Amino acid sequence: MSSNSSKIFIARLLGLDVFDPLGDRLGRLRDVVVVARLVSKPAQCVGVVVEVPGKRRVFVPMTRIQAMDAGQIICSGLVNMRRFQQRGAEILAAAELFDRRVMFEDGSGNAVVEDIGLAQARNGDWIVSDYYVRRGAPTTGLLSLRRTRGERLLVPWDAIEHTALHEPQAASTYVATHDEMKPADFADALHEMNQKRRVEVASELQDERLADVLQEMPDEEQVQIISALDMERAADVLEEMDPDDAADLLGELSEDTKHALLELMEPEDARDVRRLLSYPEGTAGSMMTPVPVILSPEATVAEALASVRREELSPALASTVFVTRPPLETPTGRYLGAVHIQALLRTPPPESLGNILDSDVEPIADMANVAEVARTLASYNLTSLAVVNSDGRLVGAVTVDDVLDHILPEDWRTHDDIHDESTAEPQPPVNGASHG
Incomplete structure (x- = not known):
């Protein structure tokens, strides 16, 4: 991009699609990374954070950005697909600077940052050129009399005190x-x-x-x-x-x-x-939820529907009511069967649960391994399954998300297993800090 490129505001970039030179979509821009320099110099934009499929966020340096405007962003070359981690003096502009309260250099009051303008310098670097701010409570003085609280202003970067701005956001x-x-x-x-x-x-x-x-x-x-x-x-x-x-x-x-x-x-x-x-690790007992929805066979459909409406229940737990003999707290009396949410919706509210029990699916033993639990859930298309002890008492319920937590790779929450990094080009350090 040429040095006379138009000014770009970060808020307008957020959420834009990022493409490679062939037009294939890489992901969506989620933030801009800037690095604070000397107080006498504006902060430099060193790259962008892109969310790629799998919700992983990766770093794309500005040296790879071929075109950037309010419509789309195009990057060149291979991108390192390792998850972005903030290093050193790096600042996430949207996450850390937006909504930050700052002071004007001339002492005329404070303001809240709502957007940040970027411009390309003669040497090709992208720098913070402007702040779009909402003025806060004015201080005393002639200048403050002309400006009301809530006024929005576009001010150059050096109109703001930067010492406090580039400290980590509280x-x-x-x-x-x-x-x-x-x-x-x-x-x-x-x-x-x-x-x-x-x-x-x-x-x-x-x-x-x-x-x-x-x-x-x-x-x-x-x-x-x-x-x-x-x-x-x-x-x-x-x-x-x-x-x-x-x-x-x-x-x-x-x-x-x-x-x-x-x-x-x-x-x-x-x-x-x-x-x-x-319970030993990897058994149904170790992964189950010990407090599913449990009612007696005499309870009505209306009572069951009221029980599964509880806000704290996950969708998987709310899908099934387990029916047992008293006591109704785990470990319960003898397990009798389950009533699924669809059956509750199809049955008149006064009907007793004992009359609509699904007893075809056998409960899983508390010492069963995760593979057996997964097979049972898959075989019967269930989202939750009763877990019983050797005495046939309900001790909990295992849900499909419990099983997924145990069969997915240990690092699935970081999404670091979904890309083959052997094809990713090593990423150059940014101000001495190497991402990945």
Whole structure:
């Protein structure tokens, strides 16, 4: 691209498709990477983050960008498909600078960054040229009398104090501005951060939110985060996690830490987790959910529908009501059968569950291995399956997502197994930091 290219604003690039020179789609642009330089020089744009199939985010250096405008982005050459990880002085413009409160150099007040303009310098480098900001509360003085709060301005890069701007965004601010992200997407964002930043941001999450996010993260990163919390808070977060996920996480910790956390957890929550930990790894008992929807045969269809409407239930667990003799808490009385959601929707509300039981599918034994569980789910097209002990008592339910967690490669959450990296060209270092 020539040095007289038009100015480009980052917000207009987000979400655009990125193509190779042959017109094949590589992925979608998710962020722009800039590097802070001397205070007297504007930040330099060193590359873009592209989300490729599999939700993996990779780094494409600006030296590979052949064309970039508000319609599409074209890159040249091979792209290193290793997952992007932020290094050193690198800043993710959209994730870290958008919504950042900054001060004007002339002392006229503060503003919030809403967009950032890029321009190509004579030497070919892409630099931050402008900030599009929304003015905050004015300070005193003649200048402030002419500008009202909420006014939007396009200002050159040197109109903003950069010392504070290029410091890492406060973890609390990051959490607040990404509150709407789904847990899996927030987990992806944490994965891209260095360990220190990851722990800082995760620690700012509310317990329930952190529990949801942890369940979507690789084991190693779960351990990093839970180990960085004080023991009381770590126990609170574990209580908010699904028992099977909490058990998996505790299984990665030292015996002393595991027992200490179990002692700090509420007795009822700890009891469920201890039961799961008592089973050998890879068995139905070790991967099951110990608290599925359980009702008596006398319960009605209306009661069952009310039970599966609970917001905290996953779709897989909400698909089936398990029917047993009392007691109805695991381990229950004798297991009788299951009623699937479709049967509930087709049956009059006053009907008793005992009259519409599906008893054709045998429950799985708690000591059955993961392969047997997977075969049974696949054979009968089920999303969940009853797990019973040797006495025929229901001890939990295993769902299709529980099985997938155990049969997918260990690093599936990082998406690093879906590309053949042998064909990827090594990526040059950026300011001394090499991605991948």
